[in-house]
Amino acid sequence: DTAVSQTPKYLVTQMGNDKSIKCEQNLGHDTMYWYKQDSKKFLKIMFSYNNKELIINETVPNRFSPKSPDKAHLNLHINSLELGDSAVYFCASRSSSYNEQFFGPGTRLTVL
Amino acid sequence: AQSVTQPDIHITVSEGASLELRCNYSYGATPYLFWYVQSPGQGLQLLLKYFSGDTLVQGIKGFEAEFKRSQSSFNLRKPSVHWSDAAEYFCAVGGGYGGSQGNLIFGKGTKLSVKP
Numbered sequence: 001d002t003a004v005s006q007t008p009k010y011l012v013t014q015m016g017n018d019k020s021i022k023c024e025q026n027l028g029h030d031t032m033y034w035y036k037q038d039s040k041k042f043l044k045i046m047f048s049y050n051n052k053e054l055i056i057n058e059t060v061p062n063r064f065s066p067k068s069p070d071k072a073h074l075n076l077h078i079n080s081l082e083l084g085d086s087a088v089y090f091c092a093s094r095s096s097s098y099n100e101q102f103f104g105p106g107t108r109l110t111v112l
Numbered sequence: 113a114q115s116v117t118q119p120d121i122h123i124t125v126s127e128g129a130s131l132e133l134r135c136n137y138s139y140g141a142t143p144y145l146f147w148y149v150q151s152p153g154q155g156l157q158l159l160l161k162y163f164s165g166d167t168l169v170q171g172i173k174g175f176e177a178e179f180k181r182s183q184s185s186f187n188l189r190k191p192s193v194h195w196s197d198a199a200e201y202f203c204a205v206g207g208g209y210g211g212s213q214g215n216l217i218f219g220k221g222t223k224l225s226v227k228p
Contacts, residue, residue: 004155033215040220041150041200041220041221041223042218042220042221043156043202043218043221044218045215045216045217048215055215090155090156092156099144099161099163099206100146100158100161101158101216102158103148103155103156103157104155105154105155106154106155
């Protein structure tokens with residue numbers, strides 16, 4: 001069973017489009033995250049979310065928005081895609097008992 | 113400011129040789145320290161973690177790391193490297209459980225290449 005899953009694995013789209021990436025965790029964790037990994041492999045937190053609190057990294061454009069239909073899912077919506085949004089996006093989750101995060105396989109987004 | 117520094121961008125070692133990857137951190141509170149590995153095209157896998165207690169921690173795949181508070185370091189070691197260890201290695205630091213303290217701050221990674 002995959003602990004943290006993401007779909008799609010690859011996403012190629014045109015500038016200006018709106019797209020979503022889905023994330024699901026079956027670990028029963030309380031908190032979920034989205035990270036962006038740029039072309040130089042640098043990982044940066046975008047959002048952290050639990051059922052009480054959404055914390056947004058202030059450097060993330062408001063074209064990006066997380067949506068959580070339930071505790072096991074945290075989807076990432078991106079409006080008006082730009083070339084600079086091309087990256088690998090990772091979802092992660094963490095339980096309230098442990099501080100380690102479990103990562104999904106990543107979604108490689110390419111904006112043309 | 114909270115940060116993680118991995119001074120080596122790329123390291124090449126021969127198969128069977130020992131390995132040490134360096135990590136230094138800056139963190140205002142008690143740090144929780146992690147090493148993750150990312151194989152090409154894959155997600156991140158946790159190798160090991162340090163929360164408290166014994167400063168030498170053992171992880172998966174034969175890796176270990178030593179926390180040195182006086183040096184603000186958490187270096188990763190392996191006595192004998194295998195070709196399958198070739199990957200990108202990330203050191204990360206986090207804090208308590210609540211709110212933004214639970215977020216991880218990553219270093220920029222060290223790429224490990226293994227020569228036959």
